[in-house]
Amino acid sequence: MESFINTELSSRKSLNDSDYILQVEELNAFYGSFRAVKNVNMSIPARAVTAIIGPSGCGKSTLLRCFNRMHEVAHGARVEGRVMFDDNNIYATGTDPVRIRCHIGMVFQKPNPFPTMSVLDNVVAGRRLSSLWTKRSEMEELAEKCLRQAALWDEVKDKLKQSGASLSGGQQQRLCIARALAVQPEIILMDEPCSALDPIATLKIEDLMRTLTEEYTIVVVTHNMQQAGRVSDMTAFMLMSDDRAGELVEYDTTQRVFTNPKDKRTEDYITGRFG
Amino acid sequence: MAKHALLPRKMINFFMLGLCALGAGAAILVVCLMLGYIMVQGLSFINLDFIISPSVGPGQQGGGMRDEIIGTLVLVGLGSLIAVPLGMLTGVFLSEFGSPRVASAVRFAADVLAGVPSIVIGVFAYIVIVSPMKSYSAFSAGIALAIIMVPVVARTTEESMRLVPLSLREAALALGITRWRSVIFVAIPGALTGIVAGIMLGVARIAGETAPLLFTALGSNFPFDDLMRPISALPLQIYRYAMSPDGNWQEQAWAGAFLLVMLVLVISLVVRWMSRKRRT
Ligand SMILES: Nc1ncnc2c1ncn2[C@@H]1O[C@H](COP(=O)(O)OP(=O)(O)OP(=O)(O)O)[C@@H](O)[C@H]1O
Ligand SMILES: [Mg+2]
Numbered sequence: 001m002e003s004f005i006n007t008e009l010s011s012r013k014s015l016n017d018s019d020y021i022l023q024v025e026e027l028n029a030f031y032g033s034f035r036a037v038k039n040v041n042m043s044i045p046a047r048a049v050t051a052i053i054g055p056s057g058c059g060k061s062t063l064l065r066c067f068n069r070m071h072e073v074a075h076g077a078r079v080e081g082r083v084m085f086d087d088n089n090i091y092a093t094g095t096d097p098v099r100i101r102c103h104i105g106m107v108f109q110k111p112n113p114f115p116t117m118s119v120l121d122n123v124v125a126g127r128r129l130s131s132l133w134t135k136r137s138e139m140e141e142l143a144e145k146c147l148r149q150a151a152l153w154d155e156v157k158d159k160l161k162q163s164g165a166s167l168s169g170g171q172q173q174r175l176c177i178a179r180a181l182a183v184q185p186e187i188i189l190m191d192e193p194c195s196a197l198d199p200i201a202t203l204k205i206e207d208l209m210r211t212l213t214e215e216y217t218i219v220v221v222t223h224n225m226q227q228a229g230r231v232s233d234m235t236a237f238m239l240m241s242d243d244r245a246g247e248l249v250e251y252d253t254t255q256r257v258f259t260n261p262k263d264k265r266t267e268d269y270i271t272g273r274f275g
Numbered sequence: 276m277a278k279h280a281l282l283p284r285k286m287i288n289f290f291m292l293g294l295c296a297l298g299a300g301a302a303i304l305v306v307c308l309m310l311g312y313i314m315v316q317g318l319s320f321i322n323l324d325f326i327i328s329p330s331v332g333p334g335q336q337g338g339g340m341r342d343e344i345i346g347t348l349v350l351v352g353l354g355s356l357i358a359v360p361l362g363m364l365t366g367v368f369l370s371e372f373g374s375p376r377v378a379s380a381v382r383f384a385a386d387v388l389a390g391v392p393s394i395v396i397g398v399f400a401y402i403v404i405v406s407p408m409k410s411y412s413a414f415s416a417g418i419a420l421a422i423i424m425v426p427v428v429a430r431t432t433e434e435s436m437r438l439v440p441l442s443l444r445e446a447a448l449a450l451g452i453t454r455w456r457s458v459i460f461v462a463i464p465g466a467l468t469g470i471v472a473g474i475m476l477g478v479a480r481i482a483g484e485t486a487p488l489l490f491t492a493l494g495s496n497f498p499f500d501d502l503m504r505p506i507s508a509l510p511l512q513i514y515r516y517a518m519s520p521d522g523n524w525q526e527q528a529w530a531g532a533f534l535l536v537m538l539v540l541v542i543s544l545v546v547r548w549m550s551r552k553r554r555t
Contacts, residue, residue, distance in 0.1 A: 176446070
């Protein structure tokens with residue numbers, strides 16, 4: 001079981017407070033009166049991959065969407081608690097969610113390129129649609145840079161004018177990653193980014209996540225525990241409590257969560273699948 | 276017991292099926308008869324002269340509906356010019372920004388407006404525009420037609436906006452794009468074919484309206500030159516010519532009817548083709 005854990009990466013860090021980019025404090029997330037996430041406390045290290053695992057419906061996506069204020073987009077949804085980003089609470093009154101989302105980007109489970117835009121326009125959409133005027137050559141440069149970062153450039157450099165929907169599923173997902181990178185965020189949240197992809201495309205995206213940690217912080221929700229073991233430095237395990245609200249059961253370095261979990265339930269979940 | 280119940284149930288089933296088939300058949304038959312009759316009659320009287328010549332008096336030969344065709348284009352253009360932005364804004368508001376209560380009130384108002392008989396809208400335009408301005412006018416007719424068209428455009432816009440998947444809106448928001456920019460640059464382009472289809476349906480609807488024009492455009496024997504003066508239009512002239520005993524005029528009424536029906540038919544076919552393309 002230990003073979004798929006990236007020991008070198010997991011053990012490399014001995015973290016102190018200033019290395020944390022997001023500090024989640026007493027976070028509760030609601031849909032109407034239903035509490036989907038309960039009392040979550042966790043600190044997310046910068047320039048590392050943090051994985052969130054847990055059974056279906058336990059609130060992983062909900063928690064992730066609380067990190068860039070996408071949770072409140074759903075009708076009747078609301079959040080209590082604090083998420084400190086660079087010492088500022090993103091839920092402080094007067095904080096503009098649009099600004100937060102420029103710093104904390106998101107990649108969704110299902111690839112969702114804009115079908116009405118070309119590949120190139122998709123990549124620079126975040127920049128172009130939030131400024132009054134953009135220079136064409138600058139946008140082309142930015143697009144190339146981000147497509148290269150997303151390991152997609154070679155595959156699409158001849159199709160930049162085609163519709164974003166004309167790419168394969170795996171290419172679309174990398175296009176969405178490039179699109180998130182083009183906004184130049186500090187953190188990228190990914191909600192099961194590989195679940196619609198085949199194993200080869202999945203490996204490409206996993207490699208990509210590792211290289212992206214040179215500049216970015218990544219938080220990824222995944223159902224695939226091998227994936228969590230392969231790519232992440234930290235792992236958070238969530239479970240539904242008796243009142244159907246999701247709780248954070250265990251949060252530690254990936255190595256410890258996978259080899260020596262403190263909580264019995266974590267061990268059950270991990271060995272239940274792979275033991 | 277079950278065996279006994281089966282026979283009547285099968286018979287009811289068969290009977291209902293027959294009834295539905297009969298209804299569908301009747302509807303298709305009526306459309307075919309009407310279209311066929313108008314085509315046969317219209318095609319035998321329509322010619323180039325009909326389109327490029329002005330009308331002639333009773334008892335004379337030849338002439339056409341040049342000014343009426345221009346008049347209808349002016350009125351439909353004017354109506355669309357007002358109704359398209361207004362209807363689109365309303366539709367976008369309904370699907371994107373309205374709080375559920377406000378939106379449902381606006382939606383209800385639009386539905387009621389869509390159901391108001393067009394003659395009532397004509398009278399309304401007469402009271403609020405024609406009468407204070409002391410003149411029938413193309414302008415007042417354009418307003419009346421716009422009032423008829425707005426709910427059509429608004430509701431189709433709303434429906435096509437709702438079909439734009441949530442995932443695309445979320446993608447835009449997650450890029451740090453503001454709500455209204457994501458509506459303009461992502462949601463509206465995604466709904467555009469549907470919106471255009473709605474506009475075309477609205478055009479088809481107002482192109483043939485006659486009743487509101489009686490109170491507003493009035494009709495005119497002169498070529499169009501002023502928005503504030505009466506204007507002639509195809510449906511008005513068809514009405515006038517068809518009611519007259521003059522043989523030449525009656526033939527031209529058929530040709531005019533043919534022209535209008537073709538317009539509506541072509542628009543309907545294009546809209547069908549567009550929405551089929553959107554689905555694939
Ligand atoms: N838009 C919504 N409105 C109301 N309830 C919701 C909504 N989205 C999710 N929920 C509820 O919140 C809970 C957590 O859902 P969430 O999507 O966060 O789970 P998840 O851990 O991501 O599951 P999965 O692994 O299947 O994606 C579930 O009970 C779900 O029914
Ligand atoms: Mg989920």
